[in-house]
Amino acid sequence: MPARAAASRRAEADAHREGGGIPVSDLMPPGGIGPGPMRASEGCAASSVPGDDPRAGWYRSPHLEPIFTPEELAQVHAYARPHYIWLAIRDVVSLLVFLGILRFGVRPMYRLADRAAGWINARAERMRRVPVVRALPAALDRLWGGAGWGAALLFSVLYLLLLELIYLPRDIYFTYFLEHAFGMSNDTPGEYAVDELKSLALQIVANSFLAFGMYGLMRRLKAWWLVLGVVAGSALLFSAMLDPWRGQIYFEQHSLPAGPLRERIDRLMAKAHIEYGDVVVEKTSRVSKSVNAYFAGQGPTRTIVLTDTLMENFTPDEIAAVVAHEAGHIHEPRTLRRILSAVGLLAFLFGVDRVLRLAARRQWFGASGFADIRTLPLIGLLLWAVITVGHPFSIADSRARERAADAWALELTRDPDAFRRMLVKATRINKFDPDPPKWVEVLGFNHPTIRERLDFVAAFAEKTRGE
Numbered sequence: 001m002p003a004r005a006a007a008s009r010r011a012e013a014d015a016h017r018e019g020g021g022i023p024v025s026d027l028m029p030p031g032g033i034g035p036g037p038m039r040a041s042e043g044c045a046a047s048s049v050p051g052d053d054p055r056a057g058w059y060r061s062p063h064l065e066p067i068f069t070p071e072e073l074a075q076v077h078a079y080a081r082p083h084y085i086w087l088a089i090r091d092v093v094s095l096l097v098f099l100g101i102l103r104f105g106v107r108p109m110y111r112l113a114d115r116a117a118g119w120i121n122a123r124a125e126r127m128r129r130v131p132v133v134r135a136l137p138a139a140l141d142r143l144w145g146g147a148g149w150g151a152a153l154l155f156s157v158l159y160l161l162l163l164e165l166i167y168l169p170r171d172i173y174f175t176y177f178l179e180h181a182f183g184m185s186n187d188t189p190g191e192y193a194v195d196e197l198k199s200l201a202l203q204i205v206a207n208s209f210l211a212f213g214m215y216g217l218m219r220r221l222k223a224w225w226l227v228l229g230v231v232a233g234s235a236l237l238f239s240a241m242l243d244p245w246r247g248q249i250y251f252e253q254h255s256l257p258a259g260p261l262r263e264r265i266d267r268l269m270a271k272a273h274i275e276y277g278d279v280v281v282e283k284t285s286r287v288s289k290s291v292n293a294y295f296a297g298q299g300p301t302r303t304i305v306l307t308d309t310l311m312e313n314f315t316p317d318e319i320a321a322v323v324a325h326e327a328g329h330i331h332e333p334r335t336l337r338r339i340l341s342a343v344g345l346l347a348f349l350f351g352v353d354r355v356l357r358l359a360a361r362r363q364w365f366g367a368s369g370f371a372d373i374r375t376l377p378l379i380g381l382l383l384w385a386v387i388t389v390g391h392p393f394s395i396a397d398s399r400a401r402e403r404a405a406d407a408w409a410l411e412l413t414r415d416p417d418a419f420r421r422m423l424v425k426a427t428r429i430n431k432f433d434p435d436p437p438k439w440v441e442v443l444g445f446n447h448p449t450i451r452e453r454l455d456f457v458a459a460f461a462e463k464t465r466g467e
């Protein structure tokens with residue numbers, strides 16, 4: 001469903017980073033987080049602690065961990081500010097975009113799609129006499145329950161392209177311009193464009209399947225929403241199993257060679273009772289300097305992915321701390337969440353069914369009956385509304401899971417010192433805002449702030465001292 005254009009490879013790459021090892025901000029580029037204008041000076045207050053450290057004048061965590069010099073902190077804030085501004089306005093912008101498309105875009109897009117489909121059909125007449133070539137449209141006719149799928153598919157592609165076009169300036173600004181301006185990326189415009197086009201192609205394919213499948217079902221079955229809910233739920237499970245391969249669309253990967261680090265990870269995973277297939281290093285330095293790690297897949301296809309930037313900057317015990325954190329996510333209770341998602345999806349699709357029946361009766365956007373493709377952007381709006389209303393709750397849940405993963409990791413490694421160094425290093429490299437304003441944390445952070453995480457590590461160290 002083309003909910004919103006999130007074409008960037010960064011979004012693609014982050015999408016499968018369940019939980020994200022290090023505070024990957026939902027605000028977009030990992031680490032684009034700073035306290036914004038109103039609290040820019042507060043972070044520096046701690047730096048006036050006199051004389052006990054040769055690096056006095058640094059921004060310190062509450063535990064006097066030197067993290068940023070005042071100059072670096074100012075840079076972190078400047079890097080974060082555009083993200084905060086976008087966070088503040090994005091819901092209004094998205095709503096206006098949806099309403100604008102519904103009001104002004106649907107009818108002309110449909111006319112164009114219909115005409116183009118007719119034109120292609122006429123040109124393809126001769127091709128249809130070739131037996132093999134003929135088979136495909138005939139099969140699609142049967143699946144769709146008649147003609148008209150060509151215009152529907154073209155409409156869904158046009159709709160996706162329009163969204164991409166509208167959000168293109170934002171995507172280029174955040175994932176290319178800003179990253180380069182702050183020295184976080186050094187890929188060329190060509191590489192960037194290739195990644196974006198790959199992402200667009202994948203979206204067009206996925207979107208077409210979804211539009212064809214959903215509207216095809218609607219045309220045939222009264223209880224389409226029930227069937228789609230069950231199928232989509234299973235597809236999500238299946239798609240999680242494809243995770244280990246998804247990263248490879250964008251980045252080169254190679255297995256971590258045998259050696260002390262690999263043995264260490266083996267021991268850690270054995271202690272955690274987690275089975276896995278491989279540890280791979282993903283070459284993300286091509287796109288970004290930021291560090292990350294994630295587990296992809298499940299059971300025997302589970303892969304531990306470490307970015308090459310992580311390998312370059314972190315010591316083995318810091319990498320062990322990252323892996324232990326990710327392992328903490330594996331042990332999260334999932335059953336209730338899965339049941340709730342499945343029920344939520346069914347309720348949503350049922351709601352869509354009701355709204356589309358109303359749209360058909362009232363002939364909104366020129367819809368000529370139920371299951372008219374012209375209602376696709378309306379479904380996009382409904383999906384966006386549900387996600388947006390649920391967002392503060394879902395990221396609060398995410399923060400809770402991150403806290404639990406930190407606690408779990410510390411119990412596993414019993415090495416709070418390495419964990420603390422890992423967090424501080426990640427904060428420096430990814431340019432995380434150590435102390436963002438509260439509203440940003442509540443609306444935009446899917447991880448607790450660094451301040452909170454360091455507090456927690458310090459408390460753990462205190463508790464276990466002398467054990």
Ligand SMILES: [Zn+2]
Pocket residue numbers: 018019020021022325326329402405
């Ligand atoms: Zn995590």
